[in-house]
Amino acid sequence: MTTPRQTRADRRRATEARILDKAREEFAAKGFDRTTIRAVAGAAGVDPALVMQYFGSKRELFGRAVRTFTAPAPEESGAEAFADRMLATLGLKLGGLPEGTLAVMRSMLTDPAAAGHVRTALGRQITDAGAAVPASDDRELRAALAVTTLLGVTIGHQLLELPALRGASPERISALLRPALNALAEPAPGPETA
Amino acid sequence: MTTPRQTRADRRRATEARILDKAREEFAAKGFDRTTIRAVAGAAGVDPALVMQYFGSKRELFGRAVRTFTAPAPEESGAEAFADRMLATLGLKLGGLPEGTLAVMRSMLTDPAAAGHVRTALGRQITDAGAAVPASDDRELRAALAVTTLLGVTIGHQLLELPALRGASPERISALLRPALNALAEPAPGPETA
DNA sequence: GTCTATAACATGATAGAC
DNA sequence: GTCTATCATGTTATAGAC
Numbered sequence: 001m002t003t004p005r006q007t008r009a010d011r012r013r014a015t016e017a018r019i020l021d022k023a024r025e026e027f028a029a030k031g032f033d034r035t036t037i038r039a040v041a042g043a044a045g046v047d048p049a050l051v052m053q054y055f056g057s058k059r060e061l062f063g064r065a066v067r068t069f070t071a072p073a074p075e076e077s078g079a080e081a082f083a084d085r086m087l088a089t090l091g092l093k094l095g096g097l098p099e100g101t102l103a104v105m106r107s108m109l110t111d112p113a114a115a116g117h118v119r120t121a122l123g124r125q126i127t128d129a130g131a132a133v134p135a136s137d138d139r140e141l142r143a144a145l146a147v148t149t150l151l152g153v154t155i156g157h158q159l160l161e162l163p164a165l166r167g168a169s170p171e172r173i174s175a176l177l178r179p180a181l182n183a184l185a186e187p188a189p190g191p192e193t194a
Numbered sequence: 195m196t197t198p199r200q201t202r203a204d205r206r207r208a209t210e211a212r213i214l215d216k217a218r219e220e221f222a223a224k225g226f227d228r229t230t231i232r233a234v235a236g237a238a239g240v241d242p243a244l245v246m247q248y249f250g251s252k253r254e255l256f257g258r259a260v261r262t263f264t265a266p267a268p269e270e271s272g273a274e275a276f277a278d279r280m281l282a283t284l285g286l287k288l289g290g291l292p293e294g295t296l297a298v299m300r301s302m303l304t305d306p307a308a309a310g311h312v313r314t315a316l317g318r319q320i321t322d323a324g325a326a327v328p329a330s331d332d333r334e335l336r337a338a339l340a341v342t343t344l345l346g347v348t349i350g351h352q353l354l355e356l357p358a359l360r361g362a363s364p365e366r367i368s369a370l371l372r373p374a375l376n377a378l379a380e381p382a383p384g385p386e387t388a
Numbered sequence: 389g390t391c392t393a394t395a396a397c398a399t400g401a402t403a404g405a406c
Numbered sequence: 407g408t409c410t411a412t413c414a415t416g417t418t419a420t421a422g423a424c
Contacts (some may be wrong), residue, residue, distance in 0.1 A: 012209055012389090031304035033227040037418070047391050052419060108355050109300045110225035126358050137365070144358035145347060145370055152346020153339060158218050160313055163340035164320050174331070176339055176378065183373035205407090231400065246401065359413050 003066065016054055019044045022064040023051075027103035032062055032111045066100040066117070082132045082146075083181040087174045090150055094157055094170040106159060122147055132183050146184045153177070197211040210248055213238045221297035226256055226305045237356040246266055253307065260294040260311070276340075277325045277375040281368045282318075284344055301355060316341055327379050340378045347371070 026035045037058055039050040055061040066188040102153040104121075106115035130143035153173065165173070216237040220229045231252055236244040249255040285381070298315075301308035324337035347367070351359040 002280060014332075034304060036416080038416090048418095049391065049393095049420085050389095053390085055259060056419095058418070067325060106303045109303050110228060115354060122354070122356060123358070124348070126356075138370070139361075141362050141366065142347060142357060142370060143322050143372070144350070144362075145367065148346040148356070148359065149343045149374070150351035151347070152342040152344070152348075154346075155303075155344035155349070156338070158317070160316070162313060162316060162319070162320070162338060162342070164334050165342065168332075168338075170333050172335065173339065176332070176336060179377035179380075180339070180343070180374040183377040184370065186373075232398090241410060242400095244401090244407090247408085250401095252398085252400065 015044070015046060015050075019046065019051055020061075020065050020069070021052065023061050023101045026102055027062060027065055028099045028106060030060070030102075030106075030135075032058075032107040037061075056102060061109075062113075066081060066104050081182075082129070082134075082185040083178045085132050086146055086150060086181050089168070090174060090177070094154070094173060097154070097158055102158070105155070142184050146181050149177075149180070149184070161178065208237070209240060213240060213248065214255075214259050215352045217255050217299075218293045218297055221256060221259055222300060224300075226298075226301040227307060227357055230254075256297075256301075256307075260298050275376075276328075276379040277372045278322070279326050280323065280340055280344060280375050281372060284347070284364070284368060284371070288348070288367060291348070292350055299349070304326070336373070336378050337357075343371075343374070343378070357376050 004093050021038065023035070023040045026040050026043065038048050040061070041100075044051075044136045046108045051061065055064060062064055096116045104114050105118050108118040109115070125147050126140060126143045133139035133142050136142070153165070157173075213234065217229070218232045220234050220237065229252075232242045233246050233247045234255070238245075245255065249258060298308050298311050302312040303309070319341050320334060320337045323340055324334045327333035327336050330336070347359070350356045351367075
């Protein structure tokens with residue numbers, strides 16, 4: 001009675017996790033504005049007031065729900081080629097993109113907070129990618145173009161669902177993109193410098 | 195008295211144009227959801243009810259406001275190189291993008307109607323670009339990747355305002371992007387086929 | 389601790405006075 | 407023709423019953 005099995009604040013964490021899960025889905029599908037606390041609560045099978053009780057505000061819920069937005073690239077091999085490094089992340093981008101990432105991406109054009117998240121996340125990706133660009137003083141710009149290229153393809157595929165992209169396998173897309181990314185990374189079109 | 199100078203239904207068209215102009219700005223800046231009839235009316239200096247009187251609904255206003263969304267590429271020269279063709283449109287994309295286009299782009303991830311507009315517009319761009327890709331059976335896919343590449347760069351520059359891109363001139367961006375687009379267009383990496 | 393009821397507010401849209 | 411006043415709805419957030 002003083003210390004029951006596991007049903008003290010442990011069950012709370014279970015429902016909290018369920019709410020966060022459904023919120024992530026909803027935010028990913030409809031964006032921040034069109035997602036309602038009511039809908040999230042309904043999907044999670046709880047009362048709307050409970051969601052507020054747990055998270056305080058809709059924005060806080062959003063922030064908590066998209067904190068899957070971390071550590072997508074724990075790469076160690078710094079000697080890898082630039083394009084491979086980029087395309088390694090694209091593979092999982094075209095397949096199962098984390099729902100938290102989807103949620104932030106869908107809201108990034110209309111919600112300033114989401115835009116900020118994406119801006120810093122892409123900034124980090126750009127500096128990481130820039131480290132793999134050979135030399136030159138515009139390595140950051142090259143990296144930024146490579147990252148935004150992948151961003152555009154991901155948006156077209158995942159959010160816009162362009163038929164021309166949906167019909168292609170990730171492998172083919174990667175294969176076609178590799179030379180383009182290499183062209184972005186190579187300052188001089190030397191014939192053989194590998 | 196029966197036929198005054200020009201102030202019959204001609205002044206109406208003037209205010210209507212002013213409303214459309216302010217609506218376009220507002221939609222471009224905040225997207226469909228966060229744009230209110232009241233704000234548009236306030237910016238145009240008219241009563242909110244008048245906006246409804248003229249356009250019937252918010253969505254109708256949106257549709258009318260973004261009908262600048264036409265004919266961006268009246269190119270005749272079909273013999274032009276693929277990359278040049280693409281980059282010609284990028285020049286004005288990075289500089290002054292039409293506000294109607296901005297409005298649709300900003301809403302495309304959260305508003306299904308806007309997404310539909312963009313999907314068809316990009317589809318048209320893809321088929322147009324595909325006609326300039328040399329041969330191969332995956333020309334449409336290549337064209338789609340080129341178009342989404344430019345889409346990503348445009349989003350990163352114009353909507354997300356990534357520092358790494360804002361600091362670069364359109365000319366440098368174009369120069370760096372050209373080899374990448376060429377790599378997308380060329381099925382075989384032949385040394386000299388021009 | 390959980391939920392019912394409701395407050396407080398903003399929105400798109402409508403009806404009717406001027 | 408133009409605008410004031412209002413409706414109906416949907417939202418986040420709060421207070422209080424169980």
